[in-house]
Amino acid sequence: MFKVLLPIFLSLYTVTNLNSQNKIWDETEAEKTERLSWWTNDRFGMFIHWGTYSLAGRHEWVKKHERIPDEDYQKYFEHFNPDLYNPTEWAKMAKEAGMKYAVITSKHHEGFTLFDSKYTDYKATNTPYGKDALKEWVDAFRAAGLKIGFYYSLIDWHHPEYTIDRVHPQSATTDVEYRKLNEGRDMVVYRQYLKDQVTEILTNYGKIDILWLDYSFPGKNGKDRDDWGSVELMKLVRRLQPGVIVNDRADLKEYAGGWDFTTPEQFKVAEWPTYEGKKIPWETCQTFSGSWGYYRDEHTWKDNKQLLVLLIESVSKGGNLLLNVGPTGRGTIDKRAQLALEQMGDWMRVNGRSIYGCTAAPPAFKVPDHALLTYNAKTNRLYVHLLDYPLQNFTLNNMKEQVKYAQFLHDGSEIKITAPKGHWIKQELGAGDINLNLPVNKPDVEIPVIELFLH
Ligand code: GLC
Numbered sequence: 001m002f003k004v005l006l007p008i009f010l011s012l013y014t015v016t017n018l019n020s021q022n023k024i025w026d027e028t029e030a031e032k033t034e035r036l037s038w039w040t041n042d043r044f045g046m047f048i049h050w051g052t053y054s055l056a057g058r059h060e061w062v063k064k065h066e067r068i069p070d071e072d073y074q075k076y077f078e079h080f081n082p083d084l085y086n087p088t089e090w091a092k093m094a095k096e097a098g099m100k101y102a103v104i105t106s107k108h109h110e111g112f113t114l115f116d117s118k119y120t121d122y123k124a125t126n127t128p129y130g131k132d133a134l135k136e137w138v139d140a141f142r143a144a145g146l147k148i149g150f151y152y153s154l155i156d157w158h159h160p161e162y163t164i165d166r167v168h169p170q171s172a173t174t175d176v177e178y179r180k181l182n183e184g185r186d187m188v189v190y191r192q193y194l195k196d197q198v199t200e201i202l203t204n205y206g207k208i209d210i211l212w213l214d215y216s217f218p219g220k221n222g223k224d225r226d227d228w229g230s231v232e233l234m235k236l237v238r239r240l241q242p243g244v245i246v247n248d249r250a251d252l253k254e255y256a257g258g259w260d261f262t263t264p265e266q267f268k269v270a271e272w273p274t275y276e277g278k279k280i281p282w283e284t285c286q287t288f289s290g291s292w293g294y295y296r297d298e299h300t301w302k303d304n305k306q307l308l309v310l311l312i313e314s315v316s317k318g319g320n321l322l323l324n325v326g327p328t329g330r331g332t333i334d335k336r337a338q339l340a341l342e343q344m345g346d347w348m349r350v351n352g353r354s355i356y357g358c359t360a361a362p363p364a365f366k367v368p369d370h371a372l373l374t375y376n377a378k379t380n381r382l383y384v385h386l387l388d389y390p391l392q393n394f395t396l397n398n399m400k401e402q403v404k405y406a407q408f409l410h411d412g413s414e415i416k417i418t419a420p421k422g423h424w425i426k427q428e429l430g431a432g433d434i435n436l437n438l439p440v441n442k443p444d445v446e447i448p449v450i451e452l453f454l455h
Contacts, residue, residue, distance in 0.1 A: 025257025042100035047324035049292035052076035055329035060293030080127035085331025087140035098348025103149030111158025149210030166221040216251035225251035283320035294326040354383035409449040
């Protein structure tokens, strides 16, 4: 008996011990839920990738993709002068699209900071533009009532002490080459730089709602939490901004308080993501086309329906959508992006009720064919998003007892609950089923939504 129990006790001891060592921040589940509540309610945010790469206009990874040395990349810094930059207009576009928060690249992988930093010369204030572009952005977005998020790249392709790794523009092929390239580079110095800059962005701009650190790539010639000093960094973050919501890319998955939400990027999750068997907060980040930074000649733009489905489907699985724009080197948001935002706004204005404050429907509700369900627990309403508009009969299985009233969400017009129509074949309903009688014509909204008031 003892022999059987001892290893169990020992492993339990190690697990508890490890957990207490792996604690960055003390917070109960309920406190965390409360801290994240505005974010899980708001569901829809704007991501903004803007930096020196916007001038190249061919992907924010252009420095790596084309292996551009610092000297040649310098021209984008020297020409950074967004004369048409008007963050108030950006904020208006975000708001009108139905977005409630925004996250901007305070620094991306190329190392350039939109903010004025004491610790580098490679910053917006030293370009012809000459101003703290981040400060202007914060002021405009905050004034518009949007929540404020900073993306900050852990990766840095400009800092002289940052060691060359496999994603660096100067990445090598052999260990010998790496050793040679990294002679004299000291990550201790870079770690301090990270702390200093994160301190700057979390102290000089008031209350910051989201921090988006990007990203770790452990393994050979990679970088992980030890390279970034992530544990110390995150303790600093929690101390400076106790209310901030942080993503999960600093390689601190096993650490309590090391992250708040997970970040599936550029794909759709099959189901609500879990960690250690528990559903976790999540936000998918997506682009309009195949690049985050402005890409003039890229043409794989998603259409309005695809974008709306991304949003609805995320909420139907309990998640958020952070949808990206890549402003141009002159500081404008190009026509394609503007149109995409406007179209989303048209839909959100009348259908936002199926998004804000909503989450996955209780599993007891069967999802009808070609539809996505979201649910608002506070109002006890269920939303059926019709991805492929049905022909008059729309059956809801096992919902007879629950449904009190049905209407289209976009215009609040009643949808009658009737027996199914049918010629030659009689459509039978199951005992618990009901049928909604839809008009033949699809309403003039990209994805019509049925709002069901439940008992
Ligand atoms: C990746 C890319 C980066 C982009 C980010 C957005 O980590 O490296 O360019 O900023 O995804 O999630």
